[in-house]
Amino acid sequence: MTAEAPTSLPAWMLETEGGGIAPSGRRRRRGAAERTLDGVARALERSLFSEELAARAGTLQEMDPRLKTVCLAVLLLAALLVRHLPVLAAMYALVLVLAWASLVPLGRFAGRVWLFVPLFTGLIVLPSIFNLFRPGDPLLVLWHFGEGASLGPWQLPAELAVTRQGLQGALLLVTRTAVSVSLVVLLVLTTRWSVLMGALRALRLPRVFVLVLAMTYRYIHLLLGLVTEMHLARLSRTATRLPARRERRLAAAGIGTVLEKSQVLGTEIHEAMISRGYSGEPLTLSTFSLRPADLPPAALMLLSAAAAWGGDRLLG
């Protein structure tokens, strides 16, 4: 570990390189991998860790977190049971009203959900809208195979078509996912994380479950910090854009380093928590208490859940 001073510096190090700092006219463009990693990190950081929304004086923010969690969970359950698109659409309208009353910016709230849910769920359900996998009434014929066509051992229908049943099923699933995700996002956005953990414990969720959630949250934060830091460190060392292949390789190596660093730091965080008395039970300074003002929004949510479920039954 003894840092021996080099006897003599290499000649190039004694030179002063470069002149002034003249612009070259060419801009450094950021590569896709780099942009994505950094962008995702910052978006997540902003949406997960800024508790700015949770601090606003909106309807859901003011509610007792235990009652709020129960009400939103009941709505979630209803959304999972409902089988008619119009009912789900009505539930989504209620979600938007709740978001609006809680001073959540509607554009961003809805935009994010509708961007990501169709992307992930949509890809999975896409095949099921064709009559190849599930027979049904054709809505839109795309291709005529002709009678008796087959693909190897696989008997093809006379024509390739999008079916009504397939499309309905897919729409139902995507909407259901969007409503469910929106409900969860609404809960997280309007509740400070430590308070939410406390509420989950107060609702008698197992300690280990809450512990895992809480640690996951800290790890995500840690990972995001490391990604951003490494990105900055790289930015300061690279002036030009690298070829795509090298860039991807650097990103992959970066992810490896991040995971390794995060493990070491994660251990330390856990030790730091233990050192200050943590034993797996999340505690907060906020005390929970039900107030009369909590009742109207709670009643609205619970009655809506009941109405959605009952209405769905009536529709058959």
Add this chain to the structure above:
Amino acid sequence: MAETGEELVFELRDVHFSYRDHVALDGLSMSVQRGERLVLLGANGSGKSTLLKLLDGLIFPDRGSIHAFGRKLTAEALADEGLARSFRRRVGFVFQNSDAQLFSASVRDEVAFGPLHLGLEHREVERRVADTLHIMGLEHLADRPPYHLSGGEKKKVALASVLAINPEVLLLDEPTAGLDPKTVGFLERLLNQLAEAGKTVVTATQDLDLAAAIADRLLVLGEDHRRAGEGTPPEVLADRRLLLESNLVHDHPHRHDGREHRHPHSHLEDHGHRHRD
């Protein structure tokens, strides 16, 4: 841990610790007196952080024993919730890496974390948080998330989060690394005030100025992960050979009136001549 009046806070006998096959401490025996200001001096990698984690009961020796407040410190002993709680209330640890120590959503939550989890009443927790933020000059940051603060502010929050527990033993790992001189001065005064109030303060550092400012006794850890020396600050800091061998000062050539010579050099005190460069 109900004993009172013991003179020894910690007693270590022949402690060995390795990370897998990487030795970090190789047979260390030492003790910490109640109320003393002890500084652990050692170069990077000599095992200071490891030693502090052992003292805080976060890791346990492979061989040898550690007694804290007259009781043997083992994983089994600390598995007892009551014992763990009283131990954690009596011993506070400020980590070297503030990012590891700061995990709450706001500075206020961070400072409240220890007192809350150690079972203090809510009223008392609130009072302590307010007082601690006040003495550390952190009131204006109370609602900010700790991870967006500057290095010096983070260190203060980390210290505040431990002070709010009001432990009788404070363990600090390189508390001044990377801080500006003003913050360092603030920290030195605070640590000395705490020691005057009867707290035991154990600080790991490689900063000889800090060591001179806050120690009654210095314990030097060598690069072989063993004790290299011990004594009062004047004794140890005057022992150039010890400091040189432990890699705490370095030896570098100077030119005086055209002649070059070498002598051990630290930035502790002026050594009577000026460097030309």
